[in-house]
Amino acid sequence: MELKTKVNAEEGKNDLLITREFNLPLELLFRACTEPALVEQWMGTRVLKMENKKHGGFQLETRDDHGNVVFEANGTVHAFVPNGKITRTFEMTNASFGVQLEFMEFEKLTDDTSKLTIHTIYRSNALRDEHLKLPFKQGINWAHNELEKIAGKLK
C-alpha cells in the first residue's frame, strides 16, 4: 500500500524530507498551515503567535489538563511566499536536539490536489536521529484514546 505521508531520512545525513499529497486545492492547504485557528486544530497545539511574513515569528504551546506546559516551540520566518513556500527555523523548548531549519514548499498538482514538502535540516546527524527516536506524544495520545474508547464501552 502506498503511504500518503512519506518520511525520508537517509542514514548518516542531517536532514529529513516529509512529503504528502492532499486532496485539497493548494489555497486551502496553505491556509491550513498559516491560519492560527486552523493550525491549532490539526497540530493539536495552541498558537500563541504566528506572524506570516519575512522576519516574523511564531510560538506554539500545549498544556495538559492541569495547565502544565507539555510542549513549547518557536521559530522565526525567513521567507514567506503565499501558496508557495515558507522558510523558517523551528525550535522545541527544552529539547536536546536544538534548532532546525525548515523549508516548506507548497505545490499545486491539480485544481483539487496539492503537495506539501517539508525539508528539515538539523545541526548534525546525531541530533536528527535523537529527534526521530523520541517516544512521540502521538503514541501516548493514541494510548489515551484507546483507553477512552475502552472505558467508554464500560459505562
Add this chain to the structure above:
Amino acid sequence: MNLRRDVFQAIADPTRRAILLLVASQAMTAGAIAANFDTARPTVSRHLQILTECELLEPRQKGREIYYHFNPGKMKEVADFLEPFRKLWDDRFNKLEDIMKTYNAKK
C-alpha cells in the same frame, strides 16, 4: 552503532530491496535469487554478502546448498525507527485534510 548504519545502507539499494522481498516469501539459494535479476551473478553475490553482514539475511547450509533466509527481526528494527515519526505526521495531515474539507464545504 555501525551495524545499524549498515542496515540502512543495505536497504538504500533497489536491487537489495528486491532481494529482500524475494527471500521474505521463501528461503532461496544464491543461484535462484540471481535468476530473478539481469544483474551479473558476482553483483548479486556482493548484494547477498552485504545483506548477510548486516543480518537482514541469514545463510543456512542445507545439504550441499546454502539457503538465504530473511530475518524479519532486523527489518523491523529499520521500520520501527521512522514509523512513529511518520505516523505522527500522517495523523496530523489526515486531520488537516478532514478539517479543510469541511471548511471548504462551509464556504
